[in-house]
Amino acid sequence: MQLAVQQALRGGPATYQNPQVGAVLVKGGRVISQGYHHRFGGNHAEVDCLTKVSPQQAVGATLYVTLEPCCHVGKTPACSQRIIQAGIKHVVIGQLDPHKIVAGKGRDDLLAYGVEVTQESGAAIENLNRHYNWFYRHQRPWITLKTAQTLDGKINDQVGKRSRLSQEAAQRDSQQLRSHHHAILVGERTLTTDDPQLTVRLRALAHPPVRLVTVNRSAVAVGKQIVTDPSAETWLLARQADAADSSFAANVHVVVGDWTPAAIADLCAQHGWQSLLVEGGSHLQAQFVASGLVEAWVSYISPQLWGGTALPAVADSKLAPTSLQFEPVTVTQLGADLRLVAYRTGVA
Secondary structure (H helix, E strand, C coil): CHHHHHHHHCCHHHHCCCCCCEEEEEECCEEEEEEECCCCCCCCHHHHHHCCCCHHHHCCCEEEECCCCCCCCCCCCCHHHHHHHHCCCEEEECCCCCCCCCCCHHHHHHHHCCCEEEECCCHHHHHHCHHHHHHHHHCCCEEEEEEEEECCCEEECCCCCCCCCCCHHHHHHHHHHHHCCCEEEECHHHHHHHCCCCCCCCCCCCCCCEEEEEECCHHHHCCCHHHHCCCCCEEEEECCCCHHHHCCCCCEEEEECCCCHHHHHHHHHHCCCCEEEEEECHHHHHHHHHHCCCCEEEEEEECCCCCCCCEECCCCCCCCCCCCCECCCEEEEECCEEEEEEEECCCC
16 A cells, blocks of 8 residues: 555646545555556546556456545546456555545445455555545635744734745745645735745646635736736635726636635635645734634744844734644754644644
8 A cells, every 4th residue: 555655646736636546456466557646637546557457467456546446437437347347356445535426435336346345544545635635524625824934933024025034945845835735825915015926836737726815906916926927827805896806817816705714715615626825924824823724834934033023924913812723843954944834633
C-alpha cells in the first residue's frame, strides 16, 4: 500500500476535482504493475495499472488501491467492473470513497462477484486526499488560514503599505500550498494594498485555483491584476451592487451578498471547490477564526521584530476573542524563514 500511496502522489493537482489515487498489482509475491490517476478525465489508477500487464498476468492477482474503486460510469467506465473482468481475486483498498455516488457501492460490487475485499488504512491514506475527504464528509470546503509574518506576529509595518517578508524558499513553498487548494480568498484591503495576481507561478495548471475577493463594491477592483489577468476565474464577492458589476471580462464574476465566512464556504460547496486558502488580510482572518471555520493554519515566519503599530496577522477590534484548539505545530526551516503548520484538534 505504501507503493500505491507513492504512485497516487504523482497525480498532484492535475487530478482536480478527483482525488489522488494509486494502484499496485501483485502476483506470486511480486509487484508486476503500478499506476495512478494522472489527470481529471483520464484513466483511473486501477485501469492505468491494468493496462500495463497482459490479460493473462492480471488473472488471479491482488490489486492494492488507495481508494475504493468507483462503480459508476462517468468520464470513464466503472473501475469495479474492469477489475472483475480482469479476473482479479483480491482487492486491498486504503479507504472507502466518501463521495455519495460511491460510498461503499464499489466494494459491494466487487464482493457480489466473488472478489475478496479487505481494507488497509492509515495516516498516509487519510492524508492523501484530506481536502476531498473533508468536503464529502462535511459538505463544505477544507479551510486553511495562511499568513506571512514577523516573529511578533505582524504582517505590515504600515497600514495601506505592502511589506515583503518571506524570502525565496518560503515564497516557493507558498506557491506549492496554493496549487493544492481549489480556491484562494483575500479581502479588499489586501487587494488595494498588494494588487495580487493570486496565481500559481511554479507551473501551469489545467485547473488553477479560483480567485475570490471580498469587496464593498466591485469598482475597487477595476484595473487590478486579479481582473485583468485571464489565467484563472475571479469572483468578486461584493456587499453592494455597483455600475462596474457588468464591466468585467468573462472570467470575472460579481456576486452581491452578505459575505460572511459561512456564506463563502457555502459558495465554495455549491461550485464543488473542495478547499479554500484564506490569505488575508488581518480582518478577514479574524472573521474566519471567530466563525470557527478553520481546519488548518500555515504561517511563514520571518526573523524580524516590528512591534509598535505594525498590523497584526489576525485582528479585528469589533470581534470578541475566540479560542480554537490545534494539534502540536510542525516546524520546517525554509532558508532564513520558518514554516509553521497546525491542524485543528479533531480534524487531522
